[in-house]
Amino acid sequence: MNRAAAIGSLALTLASALTLTACGGSGGAGVAADAKQTLTVWAMGTEGEKLGDVAKAYQKSHANITVKVTPIGWDVAHQKLVAAAAAGKLPDVVQMGGSYLGEFADMGVLEPVDTKTFAEGDFFPAAWQQGTYDGKAYGVPWYVDTRVLFYRTDLAKKAGIDKAPATMAELQRDAEAYRTKAGTKWGLSIQPGGLDTVQSFYPFLYSAGGAILDQDGKAAVNSAAAVKALENYGSYFKKNLSEKSVRPGYDVTKDFNTGAVPMFFGGPWLTSLLDDNYPGLKGKWAVAPVPADQASVSMAGGSSLAISADSDHKAAAKEFVASLTDAKGQSDWFERTNDLPANTGAWKSGTLATDPAMKIWRTQMDTAKSTPAQPKLTEITSKVDTAIESVTQGKSTAKAALDKAQSEIDGLVQ
CATH class of the missing domain: 3.40.190.10 (Periplasmic binding protein-like II)
Structure with a gap:
C-alpha cells in the first residue's frame, strides 16, 4: 500500500497516523447488532440531506439503534475522509463515490463486503464493479447514475x-x-x-x-x-x-x-x-x-456504502446498509430522491417498472460501464x-x- 501517496498533501504526521491505524480494524467481534448503540454515518450532497429522514424511520423499527447522519458537502468530502482515515476516526458507515473507493480500499480503512449478506447478482454489474478493488468488494451499491x-x-x-x-x-x-x-x-x-x-x-x-x-x-x-x-x-x-x-x-x-x-x-x-x-x-x-x-x-456513476474497518459496530452497520440497499429500501430511496436504484429488484414494480422514460434509464444501465477502481x-x-x-x-x-x-x-x- 502506498499510504503516503494516498493522503496527498496532508502533513507527514497524518501519514504516520494512517500507517498506525488504517489496517488495524476493531480487533474483536465488536458490539452485537441487538445491543443499544449509536451508528455514525457520513453521506454527501443531497443524499446526506435526505438520509436523515430514512434514519429516523429506521430507528422506529430498531429501538436499540440511534443513527447519527452527518451531511458532508462533496467539495470538502475527500479532504474530510482522508483526515478521518488518517486519525482512525472514520464513521461506522460512509458513502463512497466511485472515484474514492479504490483510494480508501488501498489504505486498508474499509471492511470487505460480506458477500453472504450482499449478493453481487442483485445489482447492476457496473454498480458492483465500482465498489470493487483488487478483486474484492468494499462497497455495497447504493444508487447508480448514468447519462x-x-x-x-x-x-x-x-x-x-x-x-x-x-x-x-x-x-x-x-x-x-x-x-x-x-x-x-x-x-x-x-x-x-x-x-x-x-x-x-x-x-x-x-x-x-x-x-x-x-x-x-x-x-x-x-x-x-x-x-x-x-x-x-x-x-x-x-x-x-x-x-x-x-x-x-x-x-x-x-x-x-x-x-x-x-x-x-x-x-x-x-x-x-x-x-x-x-x-x-x-x-x-x-x-x-x-x-x-x-x-x-x-457511463456508470453513483455511490456505494462502506463500513469502516475500525468500526466497533460492524454488525449493526451491516444491517443498516442492508436496509438501504435491498429492493424495498432502494424503491423508497428513489421516491425520496429520484436516485436510480442499484438493486435491479427495485425496478420490477411501481413507477420504475411502468414509466416508459424510466425504461430508457433501465436499459442504459444494463450496458453502462465504469472505470476500474484505482487509488x-x-x-x-x-x-x-x-x-x-x-x-x-x-x-x-x-x-x-x-x-x-x-x-x-x-x-x-x-
Missing part, C-alpha cells in the same frame, strides 16, 4: 427530425439540422474542458468500444477506438455545433429551456429539475438512449480531461493528446 440524451421534441419537428438519433452519425446530423433549420444557437451541449470533462466524453468513448483503463487496470486510453471517439467529440467544436467556452457552474437546463441548446447528455436528477423549474417545457422534450457507435454504452483514479481522469480540452480548443490532434495521456497514466496505475 442519456435529452432532446427538444418541438424543435426537432422544426428541424425536420422525426425521431431520436439512434447512431453517433445521426446525432451529429441532427445537431446540424437543429442549427440550420430550427435556428438554435448550438446543436449539442458537451463540456469543452475543465474538471471532470471526462464525464461528458464517456458516452462517446464507451460507445466506440474505448476505455481509460482495461479490465486489468492497465492504461488503454490511446486505443484506436478511443482516438476515434475523441475525434468525433472534437468535431462538434470544430464545426461550431458545441460551445468552446463554458463558464464554471454552467446550467444547461436554462439554455435547454430557451432553445439555445436542443440536445445534451444528462443524469436522472435533471428530469425533476426540468419539470419543477420549467413547467412550460412539459411535452416539449424527451429522453433517449445514448446513440450507438459500436453499441449504445453510457489515483481522480488524478488519472484529470489527464484525460486535459487531453480532451487540448482537442476541443484545436491545440492537438486526438491521437497526440491521447498518446500523451497514456504515457502519464502509465505511471499512475497500480
Whole structure:
C-alpha cells in the first residue's frame, strides 16, 4: 500500500497516523447488532440531506439503534475522509463515490463486503464493479447514475427530425439540422474542458468500444477506438455545433429551456429539475438512449456504502446498509430522491417498472460501464480531461493528446 501517496498533501504526521491505524480494524467481534448503540454515518450532497429522514424511520423499527447522519458537502468530502482515515476516526458507515473507493480500499480503512449478506447478482454489474478493488468488494451499491440524451421534441419537428438519433452519425446530423433549420444557437451541449470533462466524453468513448483503463487496470486510453471517439467529440467544436467556452457552474437546463441548446447528455436528477423549474417545457422534450457507435454504452456513476474497518459496530452497520440497499429500501430511496436504484429488484414494480422514460434509464444501465477502481483514479481522469480540452480548443490532434495521456497514466496505475 502506498499510504503516503494516498493522503496527498496532508502533513507527514497524518501519514504516520494512517500507517498506525488504517489496517488495524476493531480487533474483536465488536458490539452485537441487538445491543443499544449509536451508528455514525457520513453521506454527501443531497443524499446526506435526505438520509436523515430514512434514519429516523429506521430507528422506529430498531429501538436499540440511534443513527447519527452527518451531511458532508462533496467539495470538502475527500479532504474530510482522508483526515478521518488518517486519525482512525472514520464513521461506522460512509458513502463512497466511485472515484474514492479504490483510494480508501488501498489504505486498508474499509471492511470487505460480506458477500453472504450482499449478493453481487442483485445489482447492476457496473454498480458492483465500482465498489470493487483488487478483486474484492468494499462497497455495497447504493444508487447508480448514468447519462442519456435529452432532446427538444418541438424543435426537432422544426428541424425536420422525426425521431431520436439512434447512431453517433445521426446525432451529429441532427445537431446540424437543429442549427440550420430550427435556428438554435448550438446543436449539442458537451463540456469543452475543465474538471471532470471526462464525464461528458464517456458516452462517446464507451460507445466506440474505448476505455481509460482495461479490465486489468492497465492504461488503454490511446486505443484506436478511443482516438476515434475523441475525434468525433472534437468535431462538434470544430464545426461550431458545441460551445468552446463554458463558464464554471454552467446550467444547461436554462439554455435547454430557451432553445439555445436542443440536445445534451444528462443524469436522472435533471428530469425533476426540468419539470419543477420549467413547467412550460412539459411535452416539449424527451429522453433517449445514448446513440450507438459500436453499441449504445453510457457511463456508470453513483455511490456505494462502506463500513469502516475500525468500526466497533460492524454488525449493526451491516444491517443498516442492508436496509438501504435491498429492493424495498432502494424503491423508497428513489421516491425520496429520484436516485436510480442499484438493486435491479427495485425496478420490477411501481413507477420504475411502468414509466416508459424510466425504461430508457433501465436499459442504459444494463450496458453502462465504469472505470476500474484505482487509488489515483481522480488524478488519472484529470489527464484525460486535459487531453480532451487540448482537442476541443484545436491545440492537438486526438491521437497526440491521447498518446500523451497514456504515457502519464502509465505511471499512475497500480
